[in-house]
Amino acid sequence: MTAVLIFSLVLIGIAVYFWQKNKNNKKIDPAQDASSKELHLENVRAGGLIHLMNVGPMMEEYDVNILSRSVYRAGQNDEWYELEGETANGKVWITLEYDDGLDVTxxxxxxKLRDISINRSDLDTMDEEGEGEFTFEGKTFYYEVSSEASYFRDSQVSPDNEEFFYYWEFETDEGDEFITIEEWESGRFEVTLSSPIKESQVKIYSLGQ
Structure with a gap:
């Protein structure tokens, strides 16, 4: 009787062992889990971590900790997103917009406005005429578009979180650099110099929230 009991316990132990082993083998490893969440740039949120390669005039390479993701809207159909990130050398901003594919800048x-040697009167004239240009650091930037727009901080799209501004966008003939001027309701101006990058220059380590 004792021998039968011992034998039964051994069989139960073996069965439990193989059941547990089979269960563990079915667990999704981190790579599979990450893949299922689609590691695409448009899915990155605050708390995410990405790596940029061969960007800027010095072809730099660095990690970017994503601090926030905000939404911009203009008119009825235009919408784009901005990732604000922190690097070892300061902040960067990555803009994502769909236009026959994903455009990333x-x-x-x-x-400052004084850095590009134009003023509010110049901007008004460009608005009226639908054209204009200025030179910055040896490059000529041409008027592309201007419009009213809305900004939603941290992607919280609601009237309570909506800020309004007016923007002007300028581009070089080669399309390798852009300058965007924003005038906010408070009267302050923000001027940003940016350049296009390819998705292949971005490696995503984590999506964040």
Whole structure:
């Protein structure tokens, strides 16, 4: 009787062992889990971590900790997103917009109106005429578009979180650099220098929230 009991306990132990082993083998490893969440740039949120490669005039490479993701809207159909990130050397801003595919631009410099040698009167004239240009650091930037727009901080799209501004966008003939001027309701101006980057220059470590 004792021998039968011992034998039964051994069989039960073996069965439990293989059941547990089979259960563990079915667990999704981190790579599979990450893949299922689609590691695409448009899915990155605050708390995410990405790596940029060969960007800027110095072809730099660095990690970016994502601090926030905000939404911009203009008119009935235009919508784009901005990732604000922190690097070892300061902040960067990455803009994502769909236009026959995903367009990605990287902004690393914040400027002043005086840096580009134009004023509010110049901007009014460009608005009226639908054209204009200026030179900055040896490059000529041409008027592309201007419009009213809305900004929703941290992607919280609601009237309570909506800020209004007017923007002007300028581009070089080669399309390798952009300057965007924003005038906010408070009267302050923000001027940003940016350049296009490819999705292949971005490696995503984590999506964040």
């Amino acid at each position: 990287l902004a690393t410099r914040k400027l």
